[in-house]
Amino acid sequence: MTILPDRAELLRHDVRVWLAANMPTNWRAAMTGCSQERFVAAQRDWFSKMVAAGYATPHWPAGWPGGGQGLAEQSIIYEEIARADAPRLILYFVSLYHAASTLLEWATKEQATQHLSGILRGEIWCQGFSEPGAGSDLAAVRTRGERRGDVYVVTGQKIWSTMAQYADKCLLLVRTSSEGAKQAGLTFLIMDMKGPNVTVRPIRQITGDEEFAEIFMDGVVIPVENRLGEEGGGWGVAQSTLASERGLTLMELGRRMRGGLWRIASEMVQTGCTEDPLILRELGRLRTQIDALVALSDGFLKRRIAGEERAGDASVVKLYYARVLRAYTSLGLRISGLAGQYREDFTSGGSQETGNWAVDFMNSYAWSIAGGSDEIQRNIIAERLLDMPREPKAWRLAGGAG
Amino acid sequence: MSIEQTELCEAARKLLADIATMHPDEAWRRLTAAGWPALTAPEPLGGLAQNLTACCWLYMEMGRVLSPALLPASLLAIATLTACAASPVRDAWIERIAGGERLAVSLRDPSQDFAQGHRLRAVIGADCAGHALVVIAGEPLVAVVPLDRDVLCVARPTWDTTRTLFDLDISNAHFDTATVIARGAAAEAALDAFSIHLHVAIAADCVGAAGKILDETVTHLKNRRQFDRPLAMFQALKHRCADLKTAVVAAEALLLHYVADIDARPCAEGVLLAKGAKSIASSAFRAIAEDAMQLHGGMAMAVEHPCHLYLKRALLNEQLASLGDECDIAVARGFISSLAA
Numbered sequence: 001m002t003i004l005p006d007r008a009e010l011l012r013h014d015v016r017v018w019l020a021a022n023m024p025t026n027w028r029a030a031m032t033g034c035s036q037e038r039f040v041a042a043q044r045d046w047f048s049k050m051v052a053a054g055y056a057t058p059h060w061p062a063g064w065p066g067g068g069q070g071l072a073e074q075s076i077i078y079e080e081i082a083r084a085d086a087p088r089l090i091l092y093f094v095s096l097y098h099a100a101s102t103l104l105e106w107a108t109k110e111q112a113t114q115h116l117s118g119i120l121r122g123e124i125w126c127q128g129f130s131e132p133g134a135g136s137d138l139a140a141v142r143t144r145g146e147r148r149g150d151v152y153v154v155t156g157q158k159i160w161s162t163m164a165q166y167a168d169k170c171l172l173l174v175r176t177s178s179e180g181a182k183q184a185g186l187t188f189l190i191m192d193m194k195g196p197n198v199t200v201r202p203i204r205q206i207t208g209d210e211e212f213a214e215i216f217m218d219g220v221v222i223p224v225e226n227r228l229g230e231e232g233g234g235w236g237v238a239q240s241t242l243a244s245e246r247g248l249t250l251m252e253l254g255r256r257m258r259g260g261l262w263r264i265a266s267e268m269v270q271t272g273c274t275e276d277p278l279i280l281r282e283l284g285r286l287r288t289q290i291d292a293l294v295a296l297s298d299g300f301l302k303r304r305i306a307g308e309e310r311a312g313d314a315s316v317v318k319l320y321y322a323r324v325l326r327a328y329t330s331l332g333l334r335i336s337g338l339a340g341q342y343r344e345d346f347t348s349g350g351s352q353e354t355g356n357w358a359v360d361f362m363n364s365y366a367w368s369i370a371g372g373s374d375e376i377q378r379n380i381i382a383e384r385l386l387d388m389p390r391e392p393k394a395w396r397l398a399g400g401a402g
Numbered sequence: 403m404s405i406e407q408t409e410l411c412e413a414a415r416k417l418l419a420d421i422a423t424m425h426p427d428e429a430w431r432r433l434t435a436a437g438w439p440a441l442t443a444p445e446p447l448g449g450l451a452q453n454l455t456a457c458c459w460l461y462m463e464m465g466r467v468l469s470p471a472l473l474p475a476s477l478l479a480i481a482t483l484t485a486c487a488a489s490p491v492r493d494a495w496i497e498r499i500a501g502g503e504r505l506a507v508s509l510r511d512p513s514q515d516f517a518q519g520h521r522l523r524a525v526i527g528a529d530c531a532g533h534a535l536v537v538i539a540g541e542p543l544v545a546v547v548p549l550d551r552d553v554l555c556v557a558r559p560t561w562d563t564t565r566t567l568f569d570l571d572i573s574n575a576h577f578d579t580a581t582v583i584a585r586g587a588a589a590e591a592a593l594d595a596f597s598i599h600l601h602v603a604i605a606a607d608c609v610g611a612a613g614k615i616l617d618e619t620v621t622h623l624k625n626r627r628q629f630d631r632p633l634a635m636f637q638a639l640k641h642r643c644a645d646l647k648t649a650v651v652a653a654e655a656l657l658l659h660y661v662a663d664i665d666a667r668p669c670a671e672g673v674l675l676a677k678g679a680k681s682i683a684s685s686a687f688r689a690i691a692e693d694a695m696q697l698h699g700g701m702a703m704a705v706e707h708p709c710h711l712y713l714k715r716a717l718l719n720e721q722l723a724s725l726g727d728e729c730d731i732a733v734a735r736g737f738i739s740s741l742a743a
Contacts, residue, residue: 265738274738277731284730287737288678292652295659316648381647382640386620389635 033345082259101244145174186234247314312384434502465610485595601676608687677729
């Protein structure tokens, strides 16, 4: 995975020069307290530039713009993006990672060409997995997909879908059968979000943002050719989506976190606690933990590229990221003191560490809850990596009431 | 794991098992025959010219079996001397150590103890070596002094019985052309090399030992049945084990990542990397050793069970090199000053 130093330095130089010339100036100020429409417009603009330069998709295979990069090259690109403090492509997060990884693993050639090209043209994707009754227990999905000839007719409700209100397409997990194991009755579909009978309602969050939404489907017609994998094989397809979220995305986020650590130091200078040994200890610990996170996610990607990924590897990376992110935002909040409690507008597209510590801290729960909560990751690590037994499935209330 | 690493670790594991019950002198002869003390010495001086990463693999294997072998003393001395300017005295010592001559070496960071009088603490090898490596931070100075009547040596029995520690009072030792290898600015790089190797050695020991005792604990939970089921089925215990597994996997990934960095471009920042790795690894080992005690239940309190050996080594490892808290603070200060630059 090593590349010649001069080639590496050349790539670093290219990325750096390109970012300096193309990055929107003063985007943080413009994106703080702005309307969501302005945010979306800015994201679309930045996305098309990044795609054209090949820096949005270095993790895609060769043949796609900027694709086929090894670990070392990807590492350089993400380091430079973090260093330049470029806006994070949060609106396209699901398109670039979840959708792309799932399509690359499961789509037919025609499906892959159509949808990956669509993503590069700016199609926004969202994920329709969780439901009010299916959170951690994802296999309990109840949204019905009824097969009628060449189409599925879908009725049900999805929740916690990031940016669904702007989405063009949805990665949708539906129940096509109630026979046998819960997992065996699931099917994976691609839904057109702009078609009839789809209603989206944004969810007002604790930060004031509306990043998540509910999706209501009332007899949505989805052609069979929009299915990924076999009917009843949706659980396996969904694992690809989840694994990409748990492992792959952290290659960038780890470097973002490292690139943003100066914000804590700068907060320390402002509040005059640069000599406080307790704070220094936590800062030093955090600095090292972020490097550990980067080492973990690099190791994960290396194994993935070599085809040696083990079930549970991605969970270690995601659990570690969620814990370090909590520690990070928590330290920022602690240093900011009372001033950190005064309500201030948040910055959209500023990744997980914007320096608005209360907002960053609240948002850190997205990472310990979404994409399989920390508790689910611990189950996976225990059962898959440590080979500890599952709990028995049969369960009743005491006294036989259940 | 690379093929190279797998092969070296397998060979190391086998050799460590072979020597486990041998007399220390005989065990050391076997390690010397296998080339362990010569691992990092330059080839012209009889060494195998391997890097810090290779040392790490051996230290991790030694940690797994709580090995008492004095390898860290030899490799620490060679790392330190190799960073000093070449001289006949230096070269002769590197050759002697690579060839299996043992040296007494302190496992504490030089900045830790020396200010409190001319005493080296946590020294290993003083019972079988004829000389001691002396690394002094303040002056700075690197010397190899004879363990004669001018050096007072006191054994300090520790709770961790897998190691034997000594205090050396060197206030009457002679620091002259015969003993001093480097002094002043010329000794700075050697001090860094010592500190890097020491923190990495302890970190690797922690990672190896933590991985092993966690494996043992998970196996115990799978075998032990209570309430008509294996303890490993209880989610409360599974989640604890998952956290411990995450901690040890992260500590190992970080250590190997940092060490590869240090091997690729040795620099003063290497000290901070090594300290960071030590802090993360020794706190992971301690957390795992503590929980291993709890999760083994009453039998962990019985001296026949090896659990306590890991706990005691974890507690001692926290004190060796530098304390985790001090490492963390050093990393933070380094980070803040890097921003100013």
